[in-house]
Amino acid sequence: VTMSWGYKPNNGPQKWVENFPIADGVRQSPIDIVPGQASYDAGLKPLDLKYDPSTCLDILNNGHSVQVTFADDTDSSRLTDGPISGLYRLKQFHFHWGASDDKGSEHTVAGTKYPAELHLVHWNTKYASFSEAASKPDGLAVVGVFLKIGGENPNLQKLLDAFDTIKSKGKQTSFANFDPSTLLPGCLDYWTYDGSLTTPPLYESVTWIVCKEPITASSGQMAKFRTLLFSADGAAPDCMVNNYRPPQPLKGRTVRASFK
Ligand SMILES: OSc1ccc(O)cc1O
Numbered sequence: 001v002t003m004s005w006g007y008k009p010n011n012g013p014q015k016w017v018e019n020f021p022i023a024d025g026v027r028q029s030p031i032d033i034v035p036g037q038a039s040y041d042a043g044l045k046p047l048d049l050k051y052d053p054s055t056c057l058d059i060l061n062n063g064h065s066v067q068v069t070f071a072d073d074t075d076s077s078r079l080t081d082g083p084i085s086g087l088y089r090l091k092q093f094h095f096h097w098g099a100s101d102d103k104g105s106e107h108t109v110a111g112t113k114y115p116a117e118l119h120l121v122h123w124n125t126k127y128a129s130f131s132e133a134a135s136k137p138d139g140l141a142v143v144g145v146f147l148k149i150g151g152e153n154p155n156l157q158k159l160l161d162a163f164d165t166i167k168s169k170g171k172q173t174s175f176a177n178f179d180p181s182t183l184l185p186g187c188l189d190y191w192t193y194d195g196s197l198t199t200p201p202l203y204e205s206v207t208w209i210v211c212k213e214p215i216t217a218s219s220g221q222m223a224k225f226r227t228l229l230f231s232a233d234g235a236a237p238d239c240m241v242n243n244y245r246p247p248q249p250l251k252g253r254t255v256r257a258s259f260k
């Protein structure tokens with residue numbers, strides 16, 4: 001039986017190019033961000049993020065990550081300004097994390113790995129839907145937020161409390177009135193560059209907006225992420241850990257900073 005893509009040696013990031021040749025493309029993500037090599041751009045606007053908790057629908061284990069999905073039939077939860085033009089609607093957010101606190105993020109900062117990374121995925125409303133936007137060069141804008149080990153994060157805990165009901169692949173449960181802005185750092189200084197989805201199909205459609213300031217999670221909260229399973233109910237339990245793609249070649253791209 002053919003395996004679908006994953007994060008193991010036989011179906012992981014080193015193998016994705018076999019079914020998704022764009023894996024070796026010119027604007028792949030994630031990357032290692034080297035602050036000293038980023039160019040400050042005074043023309044970059046502050047991010048304008050406005051989220052409506054009533055657009056929060058459900059929380060899902062999709063077999064690759066845990067994902068919270070939003071109603072995107074109106075402009076209620078959206079991103080404007082920052083490096084983008086126009087209005088991008090929030091579709092979902094999800095995470096990437098490691099088997100231990102010393103790794104897990106996709107982007108790295110001068111080689112530093114964080115224990116996890118949050119991705120808030122938005123699509124350009126110049127297109128009719130997320131699916132249409134997902135393959136366009138200006139289709140998506142993803143805000144990345146690093147997680148570092150620190151104090152207990154009460155906002156993150158609201159998500160973690162739902163994990164027992166979505167332990168295995170394909171499980172989904174309703175998840176209402178969650179405000180994703182509670183997962184943003186106080187300072188919204190960011191780096192931005194043109195990149196891709198970090199999971200197959202790896203479309204080169206993402207304007208990446210990576211926040212400089214991490215949010216915190218306790219080590220116990222990180223352990224809770226690791227109780228999720230890649231595997232479906234009834235299959236041999238396979239812990240959902242190390243669901244991160246390593247940094248990809250920059251291939252001449254410029255990383256801009258919104259801050260000095
Ligand atoms: O893992 S990254 C990623 C995954 C799915 C998506 O729709 C957008 C993304 O940036």
Ligand SMILES: [Zn+2]
Pocket residue numbers: 094095096119198
């Ligand atoms: Zn992601």
